[in-house]
Amino acid sequence: MSLGADSGTYLDQFPDEAKLIRATFYSSFAALFVGALMGLLQVLHRVNVLRLIPSEDYYSYLTLHAVLLVLTFTIFFLVGVFTWGVTTSLDRGLEDLRYTWGWYGLMAGGSLLAGITIIGGFFDAIPLSAAVLYTFYAPLQAHPLFYIGLALFIVGSWFAAIDWFRSWWAWKSENPDERIPLPTFMALTTAIFWIISSLGVAVSVVVFLIPWSLGFIDQVNALLTRTLFWFFGHAVVYFWLMPAYMLWYVMLPKISGGKLFSDPLARVVFILFLILSTPTGIHHQYLDPGIAEGFKFIVMVNTMFLLLPSLLTAFTVVASMEHGARQRGGTGYFGWLRALPWRNPVFTGMALAGLMFAAAGFSGMINAGMNINYLVHNTWWVVGHFHLTVGTAVALTFMATTYWFLPQLTGKKIWNKSLGLAQVLLWFIGMTFMSNAMHRAGLAGIPRRTAEPQYSGFDFQPAAGSVAELNMQVVIGGTLLFVSTVLFIAIVLMTIRGSKVDTLPANGYAETLSGPEDAPLVLDNLRLWAGIAVALVVLAYALPLASIISRGGLFGPGGSPSPQFIDTVVFAGQAIADSLTGVVR
Amino acid sequence: MRISRGGLLVVIAVMVPIVIELRTVFVHLGVEMSIAQTGLLAAVMVGALLAWAVAPEVRGRMRSGEKSE
Numbered sequence: 001m002s003l004g005a006d007s008g009t010y011l012d013q014f015p016d017e018a019k020l021i022r023a024t025f026y027s028s029f030a031a032l033f034v035g036a037l038m039g040l041l042q043v044l045h046r047v048n049v050l051r052l053i054p055s056e057d058y059y060s061y062l063t064l065h066a067v068l069l070v071l072t073f074t075i076f077f078l079v080g081v082f083t084w085g086v087t088t089s090l091d092r093g094l095e096d097l098r099y100t101w102g103w104y105g106l107m108a109g110g111s112l113l114a115g116i117t118i119i120g121g122f123f124d125a126i127p128l129s130a131a132v133l134y135t136f137y138a139p140l141q142a143h144p145l146f147y148i149g150l151a152l153f154i155v156g157s158w159f160a161a162i163d164w165f166r167s168w169w170a171w172k173s174e175n176p177d178e179r180i181p182l183p184t185f186m187a188l189t190t191a192i193f194w195i196i197s198s199l200g201v202a203v204s205v206v207v208f209l210i211p212w213s214l215g216f217i218d219q220v221n222a223l224l225t226r227t228l229f230w231f232f233g234h235a236v237v238y239f240w241l242m243p244a245y246m247l248w249y250v251m252l253p254k255i256s257g258g259k260l261f262s263d264p265l266a267r268v269v270f271i272l273f274l275i276l277s278t279p280t281g282i283h284h285q286y287l288d289p290g291i292a293e294g295f296k297f298i299v300m301v302n303t304m305f306l307l308l309p310s311l312l313t314a315f316t317v318v319a320s321m322e323h324g325a326r327q328r329g330g331t332g333y334f335g336w337l338r339a340l341p342w343r344n345p346v347f348t349g350m351a352l353a354g355l356m357f358a359a360a361g362f363s364g365m366i367n368a369g370m371n372i373n374y375l376v377h378n379t380w381w382v383v384g385h386f387h388l389t390v391g392t393a394v395a396l397t398f399m400a401t402t403y404w405f406l407p408q409l410t411g412k413k414i415w416n417k418s419l420g421l422a423q424v425l426l427w428f429i430g431m432t433f434m435s436n437a438m439h440r441a442g443l444a445g446i447p448r449r450t451a452e453p454q455y456s457g458f459d460f461q462p463a464a465g466s467v468a469e470l471n472m473q474v475v476i477g478g479t480l481l482f483v484s485t486v487l488f489i490a491i492v493l494m495t496i497r498g499s500k501v502d503t504l505p506a507n508g509y510a511e512t513l514s515g516p517e518d519a520p521l522v523l524d525n526l527r528l529w530a531g532i533a534v535a536l537v538v539l540a541y542a543l544p545l546a547s548i549i550s551r552g553g554l555f556g557p558g559g560s561p562s563p564q565f566i567d568t569v570v571f572a573g574q575a576i577a578d579s580l581t582g583v584v585r
Numbered sequence: 586m587r588i589s590r591g592g593l594l595v596v597i598a599v600m601v602p603i604v605i606e607l608r609t610v611f612v613h614l615g616v617e618m619s620i621a622q623t624g625l626l627a628a629v630m631v632g633a634l635l636a637w638a639v640a641p642e643v644r645g646r647m648r649s650g651e652k653s654e
Contacts (some may be wrong), residue, residue: 046627060613157610338592341588341589342589342591342592342593342595343589343592346593348595351598352595352598355599359602400647421591421594422594425594425595425598428599428601429598429601432602432605433599433601433605436602436605436606440609463612463613464608464609464612464613464617465608465612465620473605
């Protein structure tokens with residue numbers, strides 16, 4: 001919905017919220033820069049081109065790279081995007097800015113705590129360490145501050161989600177018969193599955209990992225913490241992706257010069273992600289021996305269903321782009337492509353991100369297939385895959401749209417748009433080199449997550465080219481990606497340093513060819529969809545979790561939970577359950 | 586030019602994955618290409634693209650040159 005040419009920028013409309021979104025974006029960009037630097041160091045180290053870090057610290061660098069990029073960079077950016085989407089589409093500010101700054105403070109404090117703990121691992125003199133990777137499940141153990149920091153960060157994101165709900169509830173009481181505006185609908189459905197899915201990791205961190213790292217309990221059930229992590233660990237992928245999808249739906253058609261093809265289809269897509277994104281996590285555990293094959297098969301089917309909303313998105317977004325191109329005078333079967341605004345980095349970055357995501361979808365199908373997953377599990381293939389999803393579909397969309405958001409939030413023009421175009425193209429080329437080589441290396445069996453991938457007396461045999469060529473490709477790609485990041489940060493900094501102008505476009509988002517009036521009312525019944533999502537999660541996880549706990553114990557096989565009160569609580573619970581069973585019989 | 590400079594840059598960027606993937610495809614068809622040959626193929630493809638893009642301009646200049654003579 002375009003808010004009209006005279007409505008001004010977002011900064012004019014919501015100056016306080018703009019300040020908050022600027023803070024989330026700047027936090028995100030700081031994490032991006034440090035995370036990208038860690039990525040370059042790893043690439044150079046792993047392929048033995050330049051070794052600036054000791055191999056024994058590799059896990060700490062890898063943890064910092066992953067936590068900063070896939071949690072801090074993405075989530076700080078997306079809470080800003082969703083806040084923009086909710087306030088713009090409801091045309092109202094947030095309910096209580098003190099509350100809003102509170103969740104930002106929790107997230108910032110949490111990420112600082114986790115980041116400092118990881119960095120502590122680089123120095124022997126500092127008694128902090130968190131070389132546990134982004135997945136941070138047992139048996140690897142971090143300093144308690146790492147887990148506490150992550151818990152604060154996640155709780156902060158929950159409060160952000162509640163903030164969007166508060167805005168919607170207030171708006172709904174004033175507009176009881178109105179349909180939920182599309183960007184708000186997208187933020188709310190994403191928030192629901194985020195809260196459902198992150199409950200898994202919250203239980204893992206609060207009940208097991210923090211008490212374990214503090215020494216309150218001797219051991220944990222590693223498979224249980226792993227399963228609880230992946231309960232959240234796949235859904236978080238969609239938490240990163242949904243804001244990118246939202247931007248493809250509400251921003252890309254506008255930038256293309258047209259309208260969104262179908263509002264109802266977009267709603268269906270977000271509902272499908274709400275109900276399907278969480279009961280799929282076990283597909284990351286196909287090789288775990290403690291989970292029965294039948295459960296894995298169910299999860300594989302759920303995962304394959306997730307292709308549907310992505311294919312719907314591809315259709316809707318490309319149709320919207322084509323509509324935009326034809327409005328701009330484009331003609332022919334493919335000739336319309338030339339009429340798209342390729343000189344605009346906002347458009348080009350998002351379009352290329354979408355293109356890369358198609359490739360990521362193909363490699364994702366390989367990962368999701370139970371039998372073929374065994375071929376690529378724990379190899380560099382997987383790293384190549386998620387550098388296309390979160391590393392391109394999400395990151396490139398976020399960077400490209402920054403060139404639209406930053407003027408809206410600061411009232412200043414982008415410093416150099418041509419350099420912005422070069423930046424997004426460099427990212428695309430760099431990622432092509434890197435992820436292609438990683439996929440091919442993975443097919444040859446080259447492992448991920450190691451500083452020393454070479455084995456003595458054994459050479460990996462890629463299907464095409466040599467390992468040296470693949471390594472060279474990764475170095476070229478990683479270097480181009482870092483250069484692109486530096487360019488991005490430079491453009492952001494120079495834009496912030498610039499002067500305010502009055503010629504910026506008004507805040508708004510794409511209008512629709514088929515609007516919400518064409519969508520059945522049931523699509524807006526968030527309680528129904530949340531209920532179905534919870535039911536599917538229970539179906540997918542109840543039996544595997546019960547089986548893991550019954551076989552391995554809540555706190556690990558053969559272990560006695562300590563302190564003793566936990567034993568007592570478990571014993572009392574068992575006694576009550578037995579008594580109730582007796583009464584029922 | 587048949588295409589804007591920005592558009593040309595984008596098409597060249599999109600050629601990068603095509604060239605890289607083509608090399609792998611050729612291997613499966615029994616054709617091994619070295620890095621130098623792959624680079625040459627990329628250069629030919631970019632050259633052909635540039636020729637296609639600037640051809641109308643060059644032709645126009647040649648015609649105006651003929652007329653002025």
